[in-house]
Amino acid sequence: xxxxxxxxxxxxxxxxxxxxxxxxxxxxxxxxxxxxxxxxxxxxxxxxxxxxxxxxxxxxxxxxxxxxxxxxxxxxxxxxxxxxxxxxxxxxxxxxxxxxxxxxxxxxxxxxxxxxxxxxxxxxxxxxxxxxxxxxxxxxxxxxxxxxxxxxxxxxxxxxxxxxxxxxxxxxxxxxxxxxxxxxxxxxxxxxxxxxxxxxxxxxxxxxxxxxxxxxxxxxxxxxxxxxxxxxxxxxxxxxxxxxxxxxxxxxxxxxxxxxxxxxxxxxxxxxxxxxxxxxxxxxxxxxxxxxxxxxxxxxxxxxxxxxxxxxxxxxxxxxxxxxxxxxxxxxxxxxxxxxxxxxxxxxxxxxxxxxxxxx
Amino acid sequence: xxxxxxxxxxxxxxxxxxxxxxxxxxxxxxxxxxxxxxxxxxxxxxxxxxxxxxxxxxxxxxxxxxxxxxxxxxxxxxxxxxxxxxxxxx
Numbered sequence: 001x002x003x004x005x006x007x008x009x010x011x012x013x014x015x016x017x018x019x020x021x022x023x024x025x026x027x028x029x030x031x032x033x034x035x036x037x038x039x040x041x042x043x044x045x046x047x048x049x050x051x052x053x054x055x056x057x058x059x060x061x062x063x064x065x066x067x068x069x070x071x072x073x074x075x076x077x078x079x080x081x082x083x084x085x086x087x088x089x090x091x092x093x094x095x096x097x098x099x100x101x102x103x104x105x106x107x108x109x110x111x112x113x114x115x116x117x118x119x120x121x122x123x124x125x126x127x128x129x130x131x132x133x134x135x136x137x138x139x140x141x142x143x144x145x146x147x148x149x150x151x152x153x154x155x156x157x158x159x160x161x162x163x164x165x166x167x168x169x170x171x172x173x174x175x176x177x178x179x180x181x182x183x184x185x186x187x188x189x190x191x192x193x194x195x196x197x198x199x200x201x202x203x204x205x206x207x208x209x210x211x212x213x214x215x216x217x218x219x220x221x222x223x224x225x226x227x228x229x230x231x232x233x234x235x236x237x238x239x240x241x242x243x244x245x246x247x248x249x250x251x252x253x254x255x256x257x258x259x260x261x262x263x264x265x266x267x268x269x270x271x272x273x274x275x276x277x278x279x280x281x282x283x284x285x286x287x288x289x290x291x292x293x294x295x296x297x298x299x300x301x302x303x304x305x306x307x308x309x310x311x312x313x314x315x316x317x318x319x320x321x322x323x324x325x326x327x328x329x330x331x332x333x334x335x336x337x338x339x340x341x342x343x344x345x346x347x348x349x350x351x352x353x354x355x356x357x358x359x360x
Numbered sequence: 361x362x363x364x365x366x367x368x369x370x371x372x373x374x375x376x377x378x379x380x381x382x383x384x385x386x387x388x389x390x391x392x393x394x395x396x397x398x399x400x401x402x403x404x405x406x407x408x409x410x411x412x413x414x415x416x417x418x419x420x421x422x423x424x425x426x427x428x429x430x431x432x433x434x435x436x437x438x439x440x441x442x443x444x445x446x447x448x449x450x
Contacts, residue, residue, distance in 0.1 A: 053415040053445040054404040075408035
């Protein structure tokens, strides 16, 4: 098994051999690897780079990292305007997701500012999903707006496991949108979410999901870690229910991963409030629910419980069976091989970790 | 024909990059001709709207170009162009 770790200073590949994990390779040294994604259909590795000088780039590897050809990154068509009236330009690639079509190589990419792009195969260029870009809410800066970034960004793309035309996306800030026709049309799906930072917290669009996952074995169940708490839907996104208490931990955070075989089982790694963004109580704790979010158990064995400033970003937490891994803002990488009961530090000397994923 | 020079940082992505003479009466034309020789390089220098990236600088005959949007600064036959990454981060 491998673990790909995207850091601000390169892609680091850990490998397990005879029960021991070690660094096998590294790529893109010194470059900010903002997103890592592995297409399970064909084992193509995707890496997006967020160069400070040279713009956003996208590479893929069909040979487990030996070679990394570039592909032309998504481009906003001429005339694409932000709500401000300024020309839209690619600021960052936030998410990569296979299109769900069996045997294919098509991917979706979520971007900042607020774009969804589709690339049907390795040779075809990206095209902007115009139906979402032209959704009436998108050009209203009371409904789509930046939070912590200058512009709204599309960080979660989830495909229904039984129907590649059924797509959910999540935008920070705008909320969740659903398409049932392969991206031709989109409906907001934010009923029950709370936008506590707005005069009207019950808006249709203007929410701040931080991370969203659909349960592959029971796709009616969708989880999200939101700016305003942890939410779950059990009816395919029609209604969301708050599962956390703003006065308690967990509530705020970014990292969420779920058990795809059990719709009641999920993990979060909270952060302390939007203005602090440090580990709550300066202790690194993973929280597990096994009852659909009614109760949360802190998992701490092997994790530092004092003087800890790490937070875990939205794409830096992954699960593969009983194995879980997360990487932190301060370059620490932790692994559990027993469903989160205990944790080992694989490295404490990486750069900031923005993304990671297992390869079985 | 003007001569174009590059920051060594770009050689990481385009290993064959060397200073060379490239035709063009303004910066935009020079870059268009550069792209023919090194496909993909302009994506590192300008954004999808054709504007010079925020943290990239181009000098013509020792002067920073003025038109970062349409790159219409004139380039003379004997001018030297320099493409640099802007200093950032100390």
